[in-house]
Amino acid sequence: RKEVEQDPGPFNVPEGATVAFNCTYSNSASQSFFWYRQDCRKEPKLLMSVYSSGNEDGRFTAQLNRASQYISLLIRDSKLSDSATYLCVVTFSGGYNKLIFGAGTRLAVHP
Amino acid sequence: NAGVTQTPKFRVLKTGQSMTLLCAQDMNHEYMYWYRQDPGMGLRLIHYSVGEGTTAKGEVPDGYNVSRLKKQNFLLGLESAAPSQTSVYFCASTLRANTGELFFGEGSRLTVL
Numbered sequence: 001r002k003e004v005e006q007d008p009g010p011f012n013v014p015e016g017a018t019v020a021f022n023c024t025y026s027n028s029a030s031q032s033f034f035w036y037r038q039d040c041r042k043e044p045k046l047l048m049s050v051y052s053s054g055n056e057d058g059r060f061t062a063q064l065n066r067a068s069q070y071i072s073l074l075i076r077d078s079k080l081s082d083s084a085t086y087l088c089v090v091t092f093s094g095g096y097n098k099l100i101f102g103a104g105t106r107l108a109v110h111p
Numbered sequence: 112n113a114g115v116t117q118t119p120k121f122r123v124l125k126t127g128q129s130m131t132l133l134c135a136q137d138m139n140h141e142y143m144y145w146y147r148q149d150p151g152m153g154l155r156l157i158h159y160s161v162g163e164g165t166t167a168k169g170e171v172p173d174g175y176n177v178s179r180l181k182k183q184n185f186l187l188g189l190e191s192a193a194p195s196q197t198s199v200y201f202c203a204s205t206l207r208a209n210t211g212e213l214f215f216g217e218g219s220r221l222t223v224l
Contacts, residue, residue, distance in 0.1 A: 004153065034211045043201060043215035044154070087153065091211055099211065101146075101153035 003027060004090050006102040013109055017078045021105045023088030024070045033064055033071045036087040038104065044087055047073075078109045113137050117202050117216035124192045124223045132187040132219050134202030142205045143185040144169075144213065145177060147198040154201065160185055161208070192223045 006023045013019045025033075033050035048055065050062040050071050061074040071090075075082055088102035115136045124130055134143065141162050146154040156169030158177040166177045174196060176188045185204075189196060199220050203213040 002153075008151065032209070032211050041218075043217050044213075045215070046212045049211060089211065091209075099156075099213070101155075103151055103153045 002102075003100045004088055004102040006086075006088050006105045008103060009106040009108075011105065011107050013078050013107070015078055015080060015109055015111055017109075018074065018076045019078055019107060020072055020074045021086055021088075021107075022070050022072050023102055023105075024068075025088075025090045025100075026069070027090070027092060028066075028069060030069075030090045030092055032091040033062075034089040034091075035060075035062055035071075035073050036089055036101075038085045038087055040084075044101075047086070075107075078107075080109050080111065083107055083109045115202055115204055115214050115216040117200075117219045119219060120217065121220045122222070124189075124221065126193060126223060128192050128223075129188070129190050130192065130221075131189075132200055132202075132221075134185045134187070134204075134216055135183055136185075136202075136204040136214070137183065138204065138206070138214065139182070140204035140206050140214070141182075142208050143179065144203045145175070145185065145187045146201045146203065147171065148201060148218075149198050157187065157200075189221075192221075194223045197221060197223045 035047040036044040037047045038044040054063040059076045085104040092098045144159045145157040160179040163182040202216040
């Protein structure tokens with residue numbers, strides 16, 4: 001079983017739709033959680049951190065469920081520019097604070 | 112604002128050839144990483160460094176070597192390239208390892224024939 005699993009998609013949604021992605025992780029000792037965004041043939045960039053209490057950044061909401069070991073990303077009022085791959089990242093303690101990346105969920109927003 | 116710069120951006124090698132990928136960052140970051148990204152798989156850590164003069168193995172280190180002689184540079188070497196090393200390679204850096212925020216270079220697309 002992969003340490004971090006995501007539905008690869010693609011999620012095809014119209015502009016203005018609300019879409020949600022989940023990411024499950026296998027190690028209950030996981031410490032921190034993040035969502036990264038990666039545009040086609042570009043480098044990943046941090047989208048937002050995921051806090052235990054949940055957090056919101058504009059149209060984006062991230063939530064953590066430690067009991068069920070998953071994090072989620074909700075995008076409201078989807079824009080064409082939201083089309084990208086969203087990577088779930090989980091960290092564990094260690095000499096370099098090990099980061100494990102999921103393979104990503106692809107989102108395609110169409111007019 | 113250069114950030115993290117990788118060279119070369121593209122390279123085609125024949126099996127058995129060697130090459131070096133250079134990563135340079137101008138943010139005075141201590142931690143630097145080399146990842147590879149393959150279709151359907153997440154970014155996998157090859158090697159990393161927690162400071163000048165230090166290197167350590169990640170998840171998939173076989174076939175690669177690294178050096179960090181200067182704080183701003185992290186080199187990834189392939190001594191004898193194999194087709195299985197065809198991939199997109201990303202370098203990343205961060206100031207503190209516990210922030211989860213990595214700054215990535217634009218990637219280096221390597222094809223081994």
